[in-house]
Amino acid sequence: MADVAARLAELGLELPAVAAPAGDYLPAVRSGQLVFTAGQLPFVDGALPATGVVGEASGLVTPEAARDLAARSALNALAAAATVLGSLDEVVRVVKVTGFVASDPAFTGQPGVINGASELLGRVFGEAGRHARSAVGVAALPLGSPVEVELVLEVA
Amino acid sequence: MADVAARLAELGLELPAVAAPAGDYLPAVRSGQLVFTAGQLPFVDGALPATGVVGEASGLVTPEAARDLAARSALNALAAAATVLGSLDEVVRVVKVTGFVASDPAFTGQPGVINGASELLGRVFGEAGRHARSAVGVAALPLGSPVEVELVLEVA
Amino acid sequence: MADVAARLAELGLELPAVAAPAGDYLPAVRSGQLVFTAGQLPFVDGALPATGVVGEASGLVTPEAARDLAARSALNALAAAATVLGSLDEVVRVVKVTGFVASDPAFTGQPGVINGASELLGRVFGEAGRHARSAVGVAALPLGSPVEVELVLEVA
Secondary structure, three states: OOHHHHHHHOOOOOOOOOOOOOOOOOOEEEEEEEEEEOOOOOOOOOOOOOOOOOOOOOEEEEEHHHHHHHHHHHHHHHHHHOOOOOHHEEEEEEEEEEEEEEEOOOOHHHHHHHHHHHHHHHHHHHHHHEEEEEEEEEOOHHOOEEEEEEEEEEEO | OOOHHHHHHHHHHHHHHOOOOOOOOEEEEEEOOOOEEEEEEEOOOEEEEOOEEEEEOOOOOOOHHHHHHHHHHHHHHHHHHOOOOOOOEEEEEEEEEEEEEEEEHHHHHOOHHHHHHHHHHHHHHHHHOOOOOEEEEOOOOOOHEEEEEEEEEOOO | OOOOOHHHHHHHOOOOOOOOHHHHOEEEEOOOOEEEEEOOOOEEEOEEOOOOOOOOOOOOHHHHHHHHHHHHHHHHHHHHHOOOOHHHHHEEEEEEEEEEEEEOOOOOOHHHHHHHHHHHHHHHHHHHHHHHHEEEOOOOEEEEEEEEEEEEEOOO
């Protein structure tokens, strides 16, 4: 267990304020040694930087932009997890990432998009940030978000 | 841990019969202190009250109707969980809700739909009913169901 | 806990080589008594036997073909789980299966497709292979795969 706050600062990242859940639920819940986060959208200061579906065609959110949004969603998920922990230093490892990508039916590059989340977790936690993962392409996400990321973490 | 049966009665609700799984699987499985339910459709007496995708356009399932279906799916999920518990009084808390909404590509109100499930769980379990949640919009669901809800519960 | 290797041989199955993850993640992670696999595509010798969405219309992947692909995804998921276990004999039971089916919007037979995975797990593990399950129809999956299957296993 590292000094996660220091590591975030080294990376030029700041743990954001937790977005208010979009309904009657919590940002994260701890059960035993696991923390389950709610699905996180890539909010920055309370707004989505982009909306729409991801794909290669003109007018769609580009895979490159979506990758950055996935990284932001992962950072927001860490902020969500922190609401039920004394500190992110209690994270023993990232267990599972599920990444939903609002996808044009012709778009099959979901893994590249969700790599934005996976790589952020690797940069923050090192080896402990490596996780199992599913990436799927869905029809639509809340508020038109291009991506949504949820985490399962093991904690001390 | 409350008297869940009494609380359901107060709310005018009855734990339904468990729908036969749509394949070679179980309504719920317990592992340690966690119960994972199968994804539940909003069956009432063995039939889906509505089918189709959710959206604002004419001919689609309305978000308001879908919200009621999500509540029913959550109630069915409690019935599923009860198959592996002596009593729902063993539920310590609702940990995670995942809500899938069969969505018109233009529909982004999945959180409002899945609030039907979240609010039912809050009414039944109070503070212990508050959970982490993901809501996503998918292309199609089994049998044309507009919604599907699965739960992870912590049990005593 | 049975002799899973012998059982696979009886069934004419061989545990495949683990597909390289499509990004910066691991095939499976163990946390306590649970193993979470990454979402598995139906790779055979490093290639997808079919791509496209599943449906009844001409030109689509048939539900029957998709069912076989779901079985293969489940077998690949067992290979993924084996990477964090000394042996699959440590599997106490299959807890949860989530099956994503890339679906034509008119296709609602996701349960029949994911039965391919459920039945394989039942054949391999017997009663211990019975699990809770969600099956959903999504817009698109990585690399154009028609199906993706992830597992949660309880291990000794």
